[in-house]
Amino acid sequence: MTPKITVSGTVSQLEIDMLLKEEQAKAQRQGKIVTELVITEISAEELEVKVVTSPPIKRVRRITGYLAETDRFNSAKHQELKDRVTHM
Numbered sequence: 596m597t598p599k600i601t602v603s604g605t606v607s608q609l610e611i612d613m614l615l616k617e618e619q620a621k622a623q624r625q626g627k628i629v630t631e632l633v634i635t636e637i638s639a640e641e642l643e644v645k646v647v648t649s650p651p652i653k654r655v656r657r658i659t660g661y662l663a664e665t666d667r668f669n670s671a672k673h674q675e676l677k678d679r680v681t682h683m
Contacts, residue, residue, distance in 0.1 A: 598629045604636025
């Protein structure tokens with residue numbers, strides 16, 4: 596997923612790429628992903644960087660006590676999912 600990047604001022608593409616890499620590495624160590632990066636030029640030597648992160652899980656399914664995405668299921672778990680009865 597590519598983060599949304601907003602830049603105010605005259606910031607070079609090289610600086611943007613370096614800041615993005617640094618913030619992505621920092622977020623990865625925390626188990627998160629960078630979803631938005633806002634860079635504001637305060638002066639010629641100073642930049643303000645705001646980062647929005649989120650957990651990498653988009654959707655979680657709870658099936659028979661397990662929390663996992665269905666694409667990670669083995670064949671037995673897929674069969675269990677197919678045989679499951681929905682009660683209304």
